[in-house]
Amino acid sequence: MARNSTTWGQAPKLPPTHFVDASIYTDETIFKEEIDKIFNRIWLISCHESEIEKAYDYRLFSHPGGKSLIVMRGDDGGVRCFYNTCSHRNNTILRHPAGNAKRITCIFHHWQFDCYGNCTNIPREKAGYGDRIGKSDVGLRQVKCEVAYGGFVWVNVDDQCEPLKEFIGDAFSDMEAELKIPMQVFHYHQAVVNSNYKLWHDTNRELYHDYMHYHNRQTGLSQKGYFDRVYHTYRNGHVQLDSMEIQYGSYEGYEGQRRLTWPGAPLACHKLVNIFPGTTFILRAPSFRVDTMTPLGPNKVLIEFRGLGIKGESAQDRGIRLRDHNTLWGPFGLNLHEDLLAIEGQSRAMREGMERIYTLHGREENNTTHDEIGMRDYYREWGRRMGRPAFNPVERLNVAAE
Amino acid sequence: MSSNNMDKAVSELIYRSCLLLDDMDFSGYLNLCAPEFRYTVTAYSPELLKDMVWQDIDKTEMQRHLELVPKHVSDPSPLSRRPTVYTISYDDENKVANTVSGFEVFRTTLDGGNTVLLAIGKYYDVVSVASKEPKLLHRNVKLDTRQLGIGSQVPF
Numbered sequence: 001m002a003r004n005s006t007t008w009g010q011a012p013k014l015p016p017t018h019f020v021d022a023s024i025y026t027d028e029t030i031f032k033e034e035i036d037k038i039f040n041r042i043w044l045i046s047c048h049e050s051e052i053e054k055a056y057d058y059r060l061f062s063h064p065g066g067k068s069l070i071v072m073r074g075d076d077g078g079v080r081c082f083y084n085t086c087s088h089r090n091n092t093i094l095r096h097p098a099g100n101a102k103r104i105t106c107i108f109h110h111w112q113f114d115c116y117g118n119c120t121n122i123p124r125e126k127a128g129y130g131d132r133i134g135k136s137d138v139g140l141r142q143v144k145c146e147v148a149y150g151g152f153v154w155v156n157v158d159d160q161c162e163p164l165k166e167f168i169g170d171a172f173s174d175m176e177a178e179l180k181i182p183m184q185v186f187h188y189h190q191a192v193v194n195s196n197y198k199l200w201h202d203t204n205r206e207l208y209h210d211y212m213h214y215h216n217r218q219t220g221l222s223q224k225g226y227f228d229r230v231y232h233t234y235r236n237g238h239v240q241l242d243s244m245e246i247q248y249g250s251y252e253g254y255e256g257q258r259r260l261t262w263p264g265a266p267l268a269c270h271k272l273v274n275i276f277p278g279t280t281f282i283l284r285a286p287s288f289r290v291d292t293m294t295p296l297g298p299n300k301v302l303i304e305f306r307g308l309g310i311k312g313e314s315a316q317d318r319g320i321r322l323r324d325h326n327t328l329w330g331p332f333g334l335n336l337h338e339d340l341l342a343i344e345g346q347s348r349a350m351r352e353g354m355e356r357i358y359t360l361h362g363r364e365e366n367n368t369t370h371d372e373i374g375m376r377d378y379y380r381e382w383g384r385r386m387g388r389p390a391f392n393p394v395e396r397l398n399v400a401a402e
Numbered sequence: 403m404s405s406n407n408m409d410k411a412v413s414e415l416i417y418r419s420c421l422l423l424d425d426m427d428f429s430g431y432l433n434l435c436a437p438e439f440r441y442t443v444t445a446y447s448p449e450l451l452k453d454m455v456w457q458d459i460d461k462t463e464m465q466r467h468l469e470l471v472p473k474h475v476s477d478p479s480p481l482s483r484r485p486t487v488y489t490i491s492y493d494d495e496n497k498v499a500n501t502v503s504g505f506e507v508f509r510t511t512l513d514g515g516n517t518v519l520l521a522i523g524k525y526y527d528v529v530s531v532a533s534k535e536p537k538l539l540h541r542n543v544k545l546d547t548r549q550l551g552i553g554s555q556v557p558f
Binding site: 096099188192214319323327333338342 | 448458466550
């Protein structure tokens with residue numbers, strides 16, 4: 001039965017953990033609070049170690065909190081992270097997204113810094129500052145940084161944060177073997193999409209939307225064992241899905257036998273790990289994809305897509321991996337477009353100021369493939385960090401009473 | 403064929419390839435391609451400091467891709483490709499023309515109310531001029547725009 005404005009605005013007849021108020025996807029105040037309470041306090045992937053292979057190689061990372069960060073490999077092989085901000089007059093010191101800089105020199109007054117964040121040169125230092133201030137007082141602001149879980153460079157701008165190992169916990173327990181292989185990024189692209197960042201991550205946390213993907217209907221949904229996969233939830237809102245074998249041969253034109261997989265994984269293996277609040281590792285052998293995102297506003301998100309191969313693999317194997325990746329997941333791929341189209345459509349329908357609407361996460365199927373436990377677990381963690389329940393974000397939780 | 407007529411035929415091939423894709427006439431597009439046709443999309447990444455390959459397929463793979471597009475969910479907003487042929491040079495020995503064309507791709511919403519510039523770049527085409535009717539041998543779509551929003555299943 002179609003609903004009127006009263007019944008449309010009523011909360012669903014489900015437990016409050018099984019739906020969210022759509023204002024969490026549109027409200028500017030909530031968005032700003034998310035940056036402060038989530039993104040400024042959590043471990044995020046900045047880049048992959050293969051993007052900074054040699055001493056003094058660097059990558060810039062635009063942190064969701066607004067800070068530009070430099071991720072640099074030192075001459076001791078270590079990887080460190082600093083604010084991309086000169087200690088003198090706060091100018092941006094590195095401008096190219098990647099490069100090699102033995103000395104990091106600010107264009108403005110030629111202050112220089114090294115790969116350890118030390119200030120190494122202040123032009124006419126003594127003439128201007130005497131003994132009042134010196135190089136040792138004006139090093140760069142260092143940010144916590146670790147290389148882990150597949151060679152990714154994780155950063156956290158909160159000096160008081162929990163260690164990365166504790167934050168991740170056992171979330172990668174079913175992907176450990178695959179992540180031990182030295183990897184190399186061969187594909188990188190960004191997409192700015194008019195949608196909320198959580199809607200993108202929701203899409204990576206449920207496979208119910210396989211109905212949308214022709215490829216997934218053919219190679220997964222209609223295959224034996226598809227509905228038996230189980231989601232495993234972990235502390236801090238991470239979730240992992242049991243693996244399965246994809247039947248690539250059921251997709252027209254791809255009937256040939258696959259020979260290339262991912263070391264440590266069965267042929268045509270599919271694995272999925274989601275890390276709160278917006279990182280996804282997807283192995284769809286032989287392709288490996290890692291998504292990270294930077295929220296730009298309640299209705300705008302920058303998503304970074306990386307395709308990974310094995311470091312040192314043959315050109316032939318790399319070619320197979322590249323082609324497989326591009327077929328579905330590149331900017332001209334058949335599946336990625338569908339996912340992005342869906343979340344853009346959601347945001348078009350959920351605009352700030354509209355009458356109250358709810359988004360359902362209520363499927364219960366014993367935590368198996370089409371159960372929406374992945375999203376429920378996400379919003380439990382979101383509510384804990386935000387001090388607001390996602391089903392009614394206007395009412396603040398009494399965190400102390402929890 | 404005179405040089406002027408050859409230039410005209412090669413240019414028209416490039417323009418027609420865009421018009422046919424705009425019309426989603428995939429079989430018409432494939433008819434413009436030689437059997438050994440290769441289609442690549444590349445873009446320089448200042449993040450990885452190298453060229454990336456976002457598509458690299460032969461004619462059979464292109465045909466398969468285009469046959470799959472209608473089975474997938476797609477943004478129905480039409481694309482409009484606007485090429486301008488800049489240069490044509492001939493390799494008489496191999497009977498091919500090497501061309502460079504600038505292009506823009508626009509996306510217009512279904513209600514016709516909003517047209518946005520989706521991408522700019524260049525086509526580097528190799529055209530067979532061995533017979534009276536030129537055919538595309540290789541198209542390299544070199545993109546300047548690397549953020550393509552929700553992307554496109556249909557080639558540029």
